[in-house]
Amino acid sequence: MIQELKEGYGHIFEEALINEIVQVGTFKEVSEGYKLMDIGEYVRGMPLLISGAIKVLREDKDGDELLLYYLEKGDTCSMTLTCCMGDSKSEIRAIAETDTKLIMVPVQKMDEWTAKYKSWRNFIFESYHNRLNELLNTLDSIAFDKMDMRLISYLKEKARINDGNIIKNTHQEIAYDLHSSRVVISRLLKKLEQIGKIELHRNYIEILTL
Structure with missing residues (x-):
């Protein structure tokens, strides 16, 4: 697991942080179509993608879905992070688009690593920025295309x-x-x-x- 983590995140995280992720993280390997998270569930961990892709969907009041964005190698889901930090229920559905490998990081480490590692803080802020841009692109597409x-x-x-x-x-x-x-x-x-x-x-x- 540590080698795959280094390949995906070694250019982002320092070695000390990678070692901590390996110690506390839970490695998961899921098949295409596997539901990693559903709307209304409490979120207890944040995914770090090692390989594969996950599609993130939203649901309207009638139960119809809308694709928001994809997560790929080196990504995480900022919406998941928000739910983790606020101890609130998920407002998204996450499904493996392809066979996927990921590490689930426990929510208890979020605050600790934000204070301890600059690379983690930068990663979280960049994730928010990237997901916001993707959401805006989705909104523009619906509104104008x-x-x-x-x-x-x-x-x-x-x-x-x-x-x-x-x-x-x-x-x-x-x-x-x-x-x-x-x-x-x-x-x-x-x-x-x-x-x-x-x-x-x-x-x-x-x-x-x-």
Whole structure:
């Protein structure tokens, strides 16, 4: 675990902090689709991603989901940190987008490391900054972009996260992520196929050029 942690965070954290993380952290290896956190749960630890990707979702009053952002290697979730520090329930849902390795850091260490390690403080502040920018980008997309542009951006990001041009999500799953309907998403995907941007298959979508 320590070698993987150094590869992901060695350029951020000093060795003393990495050693502490190894001592108190809990290593987890989860499969694609695994629900790491759900809305309404108390948060007792903060994730540090070693490999893979996690998608973070919000839910409206009707139970419909909206994709907020992805977490990748070297990231953490500032919303999780906020819940940890405030001993409050989670307002997000976190699901493994790919097979993922991570270390869960106990909440009791948050304040201690913030005072003890400058690198930890900088990491937390940068995480807040990055997640805020991603949330603003999501808000701008909803407010200003048409659904076809949002869908193209979504497909591009999916391909980047999965490091390939094959997307295995169903039309309904994409609709959930984009807070739309399956009928609308299917129509837009068919339109993209007709102009040669993608190719639709029985169980997956192949990106040709976006």
